[in-house]
Amino acid sequence: MPRLAVLSDLHANLAACQAVAADLRRRQPGQVLVLGDLVGYLTRPNQVVELVRRAGWACLAGNYDQAVLTGGQAGVDTFLKPGIGPEPRAVFAWTEAVLDQASRAFLAGLPPSINLEIAGQALLAVHGSPAGVRHYVHPDHPDAELRAWLTQAGAGVLLMGHTHVPFIRQLPAGLVVNPGSVGKSKDGDPRASYAIIDFLPQPQAQIIRLEYDLEQEARLLGQAGLPAGTVDKLRQGT
Secondary structure, eight states, X not given: OOEEEEEOOOTTOHHXXXXXXXXXXXXOOSEEEEXXXXXXXXXXXXXXXXXXXXXXXXEOOOHHHXXXXXXXXXXXXXXXXXXXXXXXXXXXXXXXXXXXXXXXXXXXXXXXOEEEEETTEEEEEOSSBTTBTTOOOOTTOOHHHHHHHHHHHTOSEEEOOSSSOOEEXXXXXXXXXXXXXXXXXXXXXXXXXXXXXEOSSSOEEEEEEEOOOHHHHHHHHHHTTOOHHHHHHHHHTO
């Protein structure tokens, strides 16, 4: 059966990525697609980029990836959430400083979107939405705009990340999925989140939640000298 795994917002959380990779070896999807944001928030951006590269997963560029590549105030203003406070700004500066050249080269080669066809179904994958890389699409987003995006793309499946909040919407026009965040959930559940889509007889999705060694990542945040609030948010899934 054609099966696609959809990951997003890995955010330098190596322990969570390793847990997801182990689960994928068990589930054996035919393809793995990453909706961007490999870096940011947590402390192992280079290791996460290398994991994705070695795995050969198809991947597009997220807003944080593009922000770090642009760098400085221009990166913040163009790609991050408007009005970010001192804590996320400190994390951004730290990430920008530690990202190595191999990781930068990999991120620079990522496309802004990916089109696929699986089992006769056209699929569009983006990071934020078809309207923009840092556009937030929440679970209650209006049906009319989701339908319009599916129609404009000529797709039966639309994949979006960025919010760190998973959802599945089955519309007459097609299937819309946000897989949530592997590395830093924001729906009150701190576990890693990703999606599996089976394409026959019709595309159907499920959200997978996985425990991982969160405390290992929390210790690394503390050792890196990043703000204490980042640890609290990781533990709380916020």
